[in-house]
Amino acid sequence: MQLIVATRNAHKTREIEQIFGSASAVRDLTAHPEISEITESGMSFEENAKLKAIAVSRKLPGLVIADDSGLEVDALGGAPGVRSARYAGVNASNTERIAKLLSRVANTGTKSDRRRARFRCVLAVARDGHVLATFEGVVDGKIAERPRGSHGFGYDPIFIPDGFKETFAELPEEVKNNISHRAEAVRKLQAELPTLCREA
Ligand code: ITT
Numbered sequence: 001m002q003l004i005v006a007t008r009n010a011h012k013t014r015e016i017e018q019i020f021g022s023a024s025a026v027r028d029l030t031a032h033p034e035i036s037e038i039t040e041s042g043m044s045f046e047e048n049a050k051l052k053a054i055a056v057s058r059k060l061p062g063l064v065i066a067d068d069s070g071l072e073v074d075a076l077g078g079a080p081g082v083r084s085a086r087y088a089g090v091n092a093s094n095t096e097r098i099a100k101l102l103s104r105v106a107n108t109g110t111k112s113d114r115r116r117a118r119f120r121c122v123l124a125v126a127r128d129g130h131v132l133a134t135f136e137g138v139v140d141g142k143i144a145e146r147p148r149g150s151h152g153f154g155y156d157p158i159f160i161p162d163g164f165k166e167t168f169a170e171l172p173e174e175v176k177n178n179i180s181h182r183a184e185a186v187r188k189l190q191a192e193l194p195t196l197c198r199e200a
Contacts, residue, residue, distance in 0.1 A: 002024070002025045002027065002062060003020075003024050003025070003026050003027070003062075003063055003065055004027050004028070004029075004056065004060055004062060004063070004064045004065070005026055005027070005028045005029075005064075005065050005066070005067065006028075006029060006038075006052045006053055006055070006056035006057075006064050006065065006066040006067075007028050007029060007052075007066070007067060008028065008029050008030070009028075009153075010028070010030075011152070011153035011154070012028075012067050012069075012153075012182070013026060013028040015173075015176075015177055015180070015182050016065075016067065016182065016186055018173065018174075018177045019177050019182065019183050019186040019187070020186060020190065024193075029056070032059075032060065034059075035055075035056060035059050035060075038051060038052050038055045038056070039051075040052070040068070040082070042068075042082065043082065044082060044122075045068040045069060045070065045081075045082060045120055045121070045122040045136075046068075046122045046124070046134055046136075048066075048068035048082060048122075049066045049067065049068035049122040049123060049124035049134060050066070050124045050126070050131050050134065051066075052066035052068065052124070053065065053066035053124035053125060053126035053131060054124075054126050054129050054130070054131060056126075057126035057127055057128060057129055057130075058128070058129040062127070063125060063126075063127055063132075063196065063197070064125070064126050064127065065123055065124070065125050065189070066123065066124045066126070067121060067122075067123050067182065067185075068082070068121070068122050068124075069084070069119065069120060069121035069122070069181060069182065070082060070083070070084030070085070070119070070120060071084050071101075071117060071118075071119055071154075071155045071159065072117060072118050072119075072120060073101065073105060073115075073116075073117040073143060074113065074114065074116040074117065075105055075108040075109075075111075075113075075114035075115070075116075076101075076104055076105065076108070079104075080097075080101065084097075084154070084155070085154075087100060087101065088100045094153075094154060097154075097155070098147055098155060098157065098158055101143070101155070101158065102143070102145075102146070102147075102158065105143055115142040115143040115144075116140075116142055117140075117141055117142055117143050117159065118138050118139060118140045118141065118181070119138070119139050119141075119155075119159065119180065119181040119182075120136065120137070120138050120181055121136065121137045121138075121180075121181040121182045121184070121185045122134055122135070122136050122185065123135045123136075123137075123185045123186065123188075123189050125189065125196055132196050132199065133189075133192060133196060135185045135186075135188040135189045135192070136184075136185055136188075137180070137181040137182060137183065137184025137185030137186070137187075137188070138181050138184065139161050139162075139179060139180050139181045139184070140161070140162050141159050141160050141161040141162050141164075142159075142160050142162075143158050143159065143160075144157070144158045144159070144160050144167050146158075147167075147169070148166070148167045148169065148170050149166065149167045149168070149169030149170030149171075150169055151168070151169045151170070151171065151172070151173055151176070152168050152169045152173070152176055156168035156169040156176070157169040161179060161180075168180070
């Protein structure tokens with residue numbers, strides 16, 4: 001089965017591909033430079049995932065999946081949340097985003113739970129401009145004192161999932177792709193895919 005993922009983030013594509021396994025061929029927007037950037041104006045992951053899925057499914061045939069995801073830190077009132085990709089400005093580097101987050105967390109006091117955090121992912125599935133379903137995944141953990149590891153992407157070097165000492169960027173890809181927010185959302189989607197394909 002051929003699935004289109006409405007993303008230009010190659011890391012997401014690779015993870016979604018690995019979680020799906022070999023049963024499905026996953027393509028992202030790399031081959032579609034004509035599809036312009038979609039403004040993520042929603043207030044929630046679900047809204048943004050739907051916006052992306054609707055916009056791309058109006059332009060491309062078949063089932064389109066959009067992933068909107070990010071990191072929520074308790075001590076920061078759930079920030080960066082939907083603004084995870086733009087947390088330090090649109091042109092900032094990943095290193096700058098991580099540095100900003102670590103310095104904000106360090107300034108929130110000494111309460112032991114101030115580092116509690118979670119990654120959240122919402123996948124929206126659409127066809128011909130209509131959303132068919134959404135699926136959510138969450139992984140709980142805490143923010144590390146400093147960045148560690150080189151796997152993964154984004155905030156992985158500072159996220160320690162519950163039950164581990166290592167950050168997502170230190171753990172093997174297979175481990176992240178087994179327990180991550182994205183893994184949970186993709187597995188829920190995978191379970192519903194036969195029904196979605198029949199209904200679409
Ligand atoms: P698309 O919109 O093209 O899919 P994007 O990177 O802009 O790509 P989002 O708007 O969903 O995607 O922003 C998600 C950001 O949240 C992402 O850029 C990372 O900074 C962070 N993020 C999401 N999932 C992550 C993960 O598994 N590991 C580390 N950081 C993650």
